[in-house]
Amino acid sequence: MANLDNLATLIRTLSKSEKRYFKWSYPWEPGDKVYGDLYDMLEKGQIPIQEIKTKLKKIYPDALLEPASKHLYKMLMRSLRNYEADKSVENKLITLLGDVRILFSKGIFELCFSEIEKAKTLAYRHEKFGYFLLFARLELQYLTNLEFPDTDETALLQKQDKINDLLYHELFINRHASLYELLTYRYYKQGNVRSDKETARLNDLLLDESQVNATNKYSSFESDKLHLHFQSTYFLMTGSPEMSLQISKELNKLFQENSGLWSDSPVYYIYLLHGILTNLYFMKQYADIPYFLNELEQLKPTANSLLLLKQHLVYFHQIGLSSAQGKHKEAVAAAREYEENFLAKKILIPPNTQAAMYFRLAVVYFGVKEYSKSLHLVNEVLNTSGSFISSQLYVLGRLLHLLIHMELHNEDYLHYEIKSVERKLKKNKKLFTLEKITLQFLKKWLNMQDRTKALQYYANALAELEENDYENQLLHQFPFRRWVQGHLQKTPFLEVKI
Incomplete structure (x- = not known):
């Protein structure tokens, strides 16, 4: 309670x-x-x-x-x-389930079976197979209790065969969904693969998915959706955003062709468009972003929570696009508007999604040298419960946190914080190349008299990192190279071209 x-x-x-x-x-x-x-x-x-x-x-x-x-x-x-009650197919089915049980208990049998048939038709048409099975089993239970009125053996066998077919397909979907959930778990908790060992573990999942997919005997929107989304996420994690984007576009086409199956509850499609826009952003295909951003804006969820989530993601991608295109005044204006509409009103957004926005806003304010504001936002990322935030986002937050304190000349604090971050990442086995060279740079910065050499070391190390498929995905989240070149050239890093 x-x-x-x-x-x-x-x-x-x-x-x-x-x-x-x-x-x-x-x-x-x-x-x-x-x-x-x-x-x-x-x-x-x-x-x-x-x-x-x-x-x-x-x-x-x-x-x-x-x-x-x-x-x-x-x-x-x-x-x-x-x-x-009447805003989604599932709610209608739940209401019908209650109605059917009441009608049977009151002895109004003809209307009861009529409502069961209505519910089965609705569930099947919208591929709510679990609900179809629930009503189909309830129908057989009631027919048995009433000693099978107006039912011959052929009709009974047909009902049983339909249940068995859909049970098999539900089992297939469940096996496929389990693999997709495991893959997605790794993506949110670990981010993109950053070692050969992690790639091998993903390849094992890919093989399992291929074997499960080969057993499919019944094509449905849900099964096709799971397969395409698994493939898209796999390629995204393994450093192939081009393939991921290609498959995501196939998935988007599948959704558009079957809008009647999800339009009453578009949460899955909202996240799909979010994934496509994220891919386009990472691949710097900015010309394609407005189309999919418009697709997202056109959605009209009936649930208030989904409407707020959609609006949040529209701001997220608008800010990202403006920043990527060098329209920094527009990015800052959108950031302030978002803060007024969402943060000031304490509107609830899923924690990891909210933390991603905190980080993006922190990067925007870091770029215009509003370091105190940026620090506050990064702290919001780091204060998000560890169970609700991705490992990759947490690591990026820790690195940006250090760079902000460097810009604020908090050198005494940096000495302590570098050791704390290094110890934390080692303990969690998250001390990969970007983290190592950033911590090494900051140590050199604090200890070397000629700090230009420390900056040059970092610039060279980051340039080499660009060639590392496992590491370069993180460089899209924050402009590390432009920032260090800005220091070397004594120029605002937003004006640096690389």
């Missing part, structure tokens, strides 16, 4: 229309219901939890807060379920 902190978060994330629907469903007046006053106080979002408890105790001396909070939570969840 949710505690008051969970309730406060839930209420804070409600859209205006969701709040109106809740208050319309459960009207109250101030001082009328303890759960109503609790809701009003939590909605304001500025009253500490302990103060809320004290105020409610004064108004309702005999009331217990825990039962009131549990009741409010149940009411909110019921309201949200009702509000979303």
Whole structure:
């Protein structure tokens, strides 16, 4: 059961229309219901939890807060379920499942089986095979209980064969999904491969995926989607963004040809477009970005959380494109607009996605020498719970954190922090080449009288790193080479051409 902190978060994330629907469903007046006053106080979002408890105790001396909070939570969840009831195929199927069980228990059998058939047709048409199987098994259970009215043996066998076919396909999808989930886990936790050993481990997954794919007997949107997305992610991780992008475009075509299967819940497509735009950014194919960015902007999710996620990603890629094209004033303007619309309002975004934006904003402000602002944003990245942030993003955050302190001339702090970062990365086995040469450069910077030599060492080492397929992907996240050349040429690094 949710505690008051969970309730406060839930209420804070409600859209205006969701709040109106809740208050319309459960009207109250101030001082009328303890759960109503609790809701009003939590909605304001500025009253500490302990103060809320004290105020409610004064108004309702005999009331217990825990039962009131549990009741409010149940009411909110019921309201949200009702509000979303007809907005997606899955919600419609869940509603139908409840209706079918009620109809059977009330003895209204003809309508019950009619609703089951309706649900099966809807589930099959939208490739919700798990729901189809649920209704199909329920149908056979009810037919058995009623001693098979109006059902001959041929019809019974056909129903059973259909269940077996879809069970086999669901098993195939589950095996395929398991491999894709494992690959995606490695991507988010480890980033691109950075050693031959990691490549070999991915090749084992690729072989498993090929073997699973060979067993597919039934083509569906879900199975095709999983295969293409696995291939795209594999090539992205192994340093072949061109192949990854090519497959992602095939995947985008698949989505566009089957929009009826996902349009009510477009979260997967939102992340697909995000992946395509990220690939284009890394490959410096900036001319293609506006098309896919427009595709993302045109989506109109019904769920408020998805709408906010979409808007967040639009800002993320607009800022990235402006920075990459040297339009730094536009990038800063978009960054400030994003802060006003999202950060100032504390809008909730998935942690790793939010941390990626913090890092991108930190890079933008670093480029225009707003180092204190950049430092604050990097700290937001590093303060994100380790279980919710990718290893690659964390490492880049630590490196940028060091460079900011170098620019701020915090040399005493740098001595301590370099040792801390090195120790942390060694412990986690994440001390790869970029990290090593950056830490080595900073040590030289602190200890050498001729700091130009330290800068030159770093510039040469970074140039060699460009040829390393395992390492150069990280160089797209922050302009390390331009930054060091800016110091060598005594020029703002945003003006340096490489």
